[in-house]
Amino acid sequence: xxxxxxxxxxxxxxxxxxxPEWRDAPCGILRETKDRDDGKIPLxxxxxxxxxxxxxxxxxxxxxxxxxxxxxxxxxxxxxxxxLLAELVTLADSFTPDVEITSPDTVLxxxxxxxxxxxxxxxxxxxxxxxxxxxTPDLAHFAVLEPPTRGRFISTGEIGTLPLSLLGQLNGGSxxxxxxxxLGIRTLGDYRNLPRQDLTERFGPVAGHWHDxxxxxxxxxxxxxxxxxxxxxxLDLDDAIHSSEALVFIFKRLLHVLSSRLAARHFAAxxxxxxxxxxxxxxxxxxxxxxxxxxxxxLLKPIQTFAESLVLPSPVIGxxxxxxxxxxxxxxxxxxxxxxxxxxxxxxxxARLEAMLGNDRVGIPTPSRSHRPDAFEMRAATIxxxxxxxxxxxxxxxxxxxxxxxxxxxxxxxxxxxxxxxxTGPWRGEVLEQRGPFxxxxxxxxxxxxxxxxxxxxxxxxxxxxxxxYQPTDRWQLDGIYF
Amino acid sequence: xWIAGLLAExxxxxxxxxxxxxxxxxxxxxxxxxxxxxxxxxxxxxxxITEVFKAADLVVRDANVPFVMLDLCSLPVASLRTIPAxxxxxxxxxxETNACRLIVLSPxxxxxxxxxxxxxTGSLSLADFDLPRKEILDRxxxxxxxxxxxx
Numbered sequence: 001x002x003x004x005x006x007x008x009x010x011x012x013x014x015x016x017x018x019x020p021e022w023r024d025a026p027c028g029i030l031r032e033t034k035d036r037d038d039g040k041i042p043l044x045x046x047x048x049x050x051x052x053x054x055x056x057x058x059x060x061x062x063x064x065x066x067x068x069x070x071x072x073x074x075x076x077x078x079x080x081x082x083x084l085l086a087e088l089v090t091l092a093d094s095f096t097p098d099v100e101i102t103s104p105d106t107v108l109x110x111x112x113x114x115x116x117x118x119x120x121x122x123x124x125x126x127x128x129x130x131x132x133x134x135x136t137p138d139l140a141h142f143a144v145l146e147p148p149t150r151g152r153f154i155s156t157g158e159i160g161t162l163p164l165s166l167l168g169q170l171n172g173g174s175x176x177x178x179x180x181x182x183l184g185i186r187t188l189g190d191y192r193n194l195p196r197q198d199l200t201e202r203f204g205p206v207a208g209h210w211h212d213x214x215x216x217x218x219x220x221x222x223x224x225x226x227x228x229x230x231x232x233x234x235l236d237l238d239d240a241i242h243s244s245e246a247l248v249f250i251f252k253r254l255l256h257v258l259s260s261r262l263a264a265r266h267f268a269a270x271x272x273x274x275x276x277x278x279x280x281x282x283x284x285x286x287x288x289x290x291x292x293x294x295x296x297x298x299l300l301k302p303i304q305t306f307a308e309s310l311v312l313p314s315p316v317i318g319x320x321x322x323x324x325x326x327x328x329x330x331x332x333x334x335x336x337x338x339x340x341x342x343x344x345x346x347x348x349x350x351a352r353l354e355a356m357l358g359n360d361r362v363g364i365p366t367p368s369r370s371h372r373p374d375a376f377e378m379r380a381a382t383i384x385x386x387x388x389x390x391x392x393x394x395x396x397x398x399x400x401x402x403x404x405x406x407x408x409x410x411x412x413x414x415x416x417x418x419x420x421x422x423x424t425g426p427w428r429g430e431v432l433e434q435r436g437p438f439x440x441x442x443x444x445x446x447x448x449x450x451x452x453x454x455x456x457x458x459x460x461x462x463x464x465x466x467x468x469x470y471q472p473t474d475r476w477q478l479d480g481i482y483f
Numbered sequence: 484x485w486i487a488g489l490l491a492e493x494x495x496x497x498x499x500x501x502x503x504x505x506x507x508x509x510x511x512x513x514x515x516x517x518x519x520x521x522x523x524x525x526x527x528x529x530x531x532i533t534e535v536f537k538a539a540d541l542v543v544r545d546a547n548v549p550f551v552m553l554d555l556c557s558l559p560v561a562s563l564r565t566i567p568a569x570x571x572x573x574x575x576x577x578x579e580t581n582a583c584r585l586i587v588l589s590p591x592x593x594x595x596x597x598x599x600x601x602x603x604t605g606s607l608s609l610a611d612f613d614l615p616r617k618e619i620l621d622r623x624x625x626x627x628x629x630x631x632x633x634x
Contacts, residue, residue, distance in 0.1 A: 340499055340547045349545035353527055353538055361528040364500060365513035365521045376513040378526070393616040394607060395487040395515035397557065433609045457609055465607050480512065482607055483556070 001153075002137040003109040003119060004144035005092050006130050007084055010105035012045040013127045014080035026050035027072045030061060087124035089225065095119065100137070100222035103169070106144065108137045110222055134159070136219040142166045142188070156216035160189025167191075167210055176203050188214045231261055232322040240279060240315030244307040247276075247316065251303045252296070254321045259296040268292030268328035269299060274306070277318035283310075290346040292326040301348045309355030372442050372451060373469075373479065374398060392457075394482045396467060402477035407468070409476075416454055419468055425478060427463035434458045437470070455479070485588060485603055486511070486552065488620045490520035500525040502550045503542045507535045508557020532562045536570060539585070543574065546581035553587045560590065568595045592628065600628040 007013060011029045016022065031044040040060045053068040064071055081104065088107055092099045098110035111133075121129050132143035133153040143149040146162050164185055168177055185191055191199075192214045200208035212218035233254050241247055262268055270292045276283040287302045340346050353362045363378030405425035410418045416437045421430045436456030443449045454470040465482035469475075489502060501523040504511060509528045513521050525548060529535045535553060542551050555563055575596045578585045587594050594600070605623035 342545070342547055345545050346547045349541050349547070352541055356537060356541075357527065357529060357534060363526065364524060365511070365526045367513045367516065367518055367521060374512070374514070392515070392612055393614055393619060394611060396512040397510040398512045399557075400509045435609050435612060457612060459609055465609065480510065 001111045001133055001135065002140045003095070003111055003131055003133050004102075004106055004137070004140035005088055005109065005121075006106045006132075006144040007088060007124065007127055008105075008130060009045045009047065010081055010084060011076050012047050012074065014077045014084055015074040016047065017080055017084075017125060017127070018077050019074060022072055022074070023047075024049060025072055026053055026068050026070055027074050028055075028064065029074055029076055032076075084124055084127060088129055089227075091122055091124065091129065093227075098222060099225050101225050102137075102141060106141060107225075108141060108222055110137070135216050136213070137222060138170070138213050138218075138220065139216060141169065145169070156214075159214060159216075160187060160192055162188050164188060164191055170210070170213075176207070179203075229265070230322070231258060231325065232320065233257060234321075235319045237317055237319070240317050242312070242315050244310055247307045247310070247319075248300070248304050250319060251307070251321070252300055254319070255296040255299045255303070258321065258323060259294055259299065262294045262323075262325065265325075266328070267325040268294045269323040270326035271324035272299065272303065273320075273322040273324070274303070275320040275322075276312075276316050277320070278312065279314040279317055281313070283312075287351070288347065290340065292328050294328060302351050305348055305351040305355055309351075370442065371440050373440070373453065374400070394465070396480045397483045398480040399478060402469060402479050405476050405478055407470075407476040409470075417470060419456060419458065419470075419476075422460055422468075427460050427466060427478075429460045429463070431458045431460060434468075436468075457482070485623070486554070487516065487520075487616065488623065489552070490516055490523055492517050492616075493519045493523065495519065496522045500548055502552060503527065503548050504552045504554060505529060505535055505538045505542070506557075507532065507553065507555040510557040511554070532558055532566060536566070536574070539574060540577065543577045543581055543583045543585065546583055549581070549583045551578075551583060551585050553585065555587065555589045555593065563589065563591075563593055566593070572596050601625040602628055 012027060015029060016027065026047065026049045028043045028046045028050055030041045040062065043055070043057050043059050043061060043064055045057055046055065050068060050071055053071075055064040055067050055071070059067075061073070085101070085104055085107075088105075089099060089101065092107045092109050096109050096111055096114045098113065100108045100110075102108050119131055119133075121131055123129075130144060130150045132140050132150050134140035134143050135156060139154065139156065139159050142159060142162055143154040145166060149158065149162065164180060164187055165177065166188065180191070185194070192211065194211070196208055196211045199211055209218065235250065235254065237250075241250070258269065270289055272287040272289065274285045274287065276285075285306060287306065289299075289302070293299050350362060360378050366377045366379050368375035368377060403425055406423040407419050408421040408423055410420055412418075416439070418437075419431050419434065422428050434456045435458075437454040438456070439452075439454050441450070441452040443451060452472055456468045456470075458466050458468050460466060467479040467482070469477040469479045471477070486504065496519050503525045505527045507529055509530060511526055511528075513526075525542075527538045527542070529538055532555075535555065535558075539551060539553055542548065571594050574585065575598075577583075587597070592600060603623055603625050605619075607619070611619050
C-alpha cells in the first residue's frame with residue numbers, strides 16, 4: 001500500500017504564512033510567465049476564500065478580477081515553500097523511511113514494509129497537510145489531489161470518478177489531453193473503459209502506460225529520498241583531559257567507530273572536523289585528508305600530529321568529531337597525470353611541518369596582485385588563475401625583515417633623495433650605479449596600513465646587485481640581493 | 484637564479500608541487516616568479532639551521548615529492564659550519580632509501596658526501612634588468628668541482 005501526503009495550494013499557503021493578516025481575504029498568486037500583458041497572466045494558486053467567489057487556478061488575472069474585484073495578489077516565498085516541503089518530508093519520515101518527493105507539494109510513501117498504522121496528520125507550521133492511500137503510488141498521488149478522495153483508502157474502482165485532467169501531472173500528459181477532452185472523455189473511468197490496444201495504436205505507448213496505471217496494473221518503484229547522513233560523534237568526558245596522549249587514545253576509539261560506519265556505507269572520509277570543548281572556550285580544527293581514507297590507523301596520523309602540536313589553554317571536557325564523506329578512490333596508475341605515490345603520508349608530513357614551523361610557513365607561494373612589497377599568499381590547493389609576469393627579470397632574494405642601514409644621500413628640495421654610499425651593513429661603499437627611484441605606495445585611504453617607499457637597484461663595489469629602500473622619515477633599508 | 488632556472492615559466496599549473504624548497508633564511512621572493520612557476524613549489528620557510536634539517540628529514544622521508552632543494556645561502560656561515568658531517572651522511576642515506584634528489588645551495592662547499600658539486604657563476608649588472616630572464620639564465624654557468632670525500 002502507498003500513501004500520498006500533500007499540501008494543497010502550497011504557494012498560497014507559504015505566502016499567507018508570511019502575510020497572515022490577509023488570511024481571510026481572497027488571495028492569489030500569479031504564474032511566472034514571460035508574457036508582459038498583466039491582464040493575461042494566469043493564476044497559479046488561490047486560497048479557499050478566493051475560490052468561493054467562483055474563480056479557479058489557471059484563470060487569467062483580468063478575468064479573475066472581473067469576478068472577484070477584491071482579489072489580492074501575493075508574491076511567492078520560495079524559502080517558506082521549501083521549509084514547508086521539508087516539514088512534510090519529516091512527517092512522512094516518521095511513518096516510513098521509503099519516501100519519494102514527487103512534486104514540490106507532494107510526497108509518496110511506501111507503506112508495504114511498515115505495520116498498519118492509523119495516519120494522523122500533524123500541521124506543518126500551521127498548514128494542515130492532506131493524505132490519501134491507494135494500491136499504487138500514482139493512484140495515491142491522483143487521489144490526494146482531489147478533495148473527495150482525501151483522507152482514506154481509495155480502491156482502483158473509485159479512482160475512475162476522478163477528472164481526466166489529473167493525467168496532466170504525469171510526464172508527457174499535456175500532449176493529447178485536449179484531444180481526449182474533445183472526444184468527450186472526462187474522467188479516468190471513461191479512459192479506463194477504452195480498449196488499451198486501440199489507445200496505444202492511436203496515441204502511442206504512453207497512452208497504454210496510462211491505461212495500465214489507472215487500472216492498477218502498473219506499480220512503479222519510488223525514487224527514494226535519502227536525507228544526508230551524519231557521521232558526527234560527540235563525547236562528553238567525565239574527567240577533563242590535560243595531555244595529548246589521552247586525547248589521541250580517545251580519538252582512536254572514535255575513529256574505529258567512524259571507520260566501521262564509513263565501511264558499512266562504502267564511503268571514505270575526506271575531511272575530518274574536530275571540535276574540542278574546553279573548560280573555557282573551545283577549539284576547532286579542520287583536517288583535509290590528501291585522499292579519502294577509511295583505515296583508522298591512517299586517519300589517526302594527522303590527528304596525532306594535531307594533538308602533539310596542541311597547546312591547550314584549559315582542559316578538554318568534550319570532543320566532537322565529524323567528517324565529510326567521499327567515495328573511496330579505486331586508484332590505478334595513470335600514465336598521463338602525475339600522482340602522489342604515498343598520498344596518505346602527505347597530509348601528515350605537511351601537518352608536522354606546520355606544527356614545527358608555525359602557520360603560513362609551509363605552502364605553495366602565490367604572488368599577490370598588490371604592489372605592496374613582499375606581499376604574497378600561501379595556499380594549500382591548486383588554483384587556476386592567469387599567470388602574472390614577475391616584477392623584474394632577475395629574481396630577488398629577500399631579507400625578512402629588511403636590513404636597516406645607514407646611507408649617505410643627496411637631498412634636494414622638491415626632489416627624491418639620491419643615495420651616494422652605503423655606510424653600514426655587510427656591503428659598504430660608494431654606489432657605483434643605480435636604477436631608480438621607483439616610488440610605490442598603497443592603502444592611502446587607510447591611515448593605519450598606508451605605506452610609501454622609494455626603491456633603487458644599486459651596484460656597489462665587490463657586492464651583488466642590491467635593492468635599496470627609502471621610507472619617509474629617513475629610514476634606509478636593504479630589501480634583498482639579486483642572486 | 485638557480486631556483487628561477489628550475490622553476491622556469493611553465494604554461495600550466497601543476498596539480499601537485501614538483502619541487503620542495505626548504506628555505507633556510509626565508510629569502511625566497513614569490514613576486515620574482517610567475518604564478519605558474521610558484522605553483523610548482525612547496526615552500527618551507529625556516530629561520531634556523533636546526534629547522535632546515537628537521538624539515539628536510541620530514542620531506543625526504545615522505546618521498547611524495549622526490550626533488551628537495553635546501554637553500555642555505557641566507558644563513559650565517561658560522562651556523563652552517565656547526566652542521567656535523569654525520570648529519571649530511573644520514574640525509575644522503577635517507578635520500579637513497581627514498582629515491583629522492585636533494586640539492587643543497589650554499590655559499591661555500593659544505594656537504595662532504597655530495598655526489599656532485601657545482602659552482603654557479605654569472606655576473607649581473609644593472610643593464611640585465613632590461614633583458615628577458617631566459618637570456619640571463621643562459622649566462623649562468625655551472626662548473627663541476629673536484630670531489631674529495633671518504634667513501
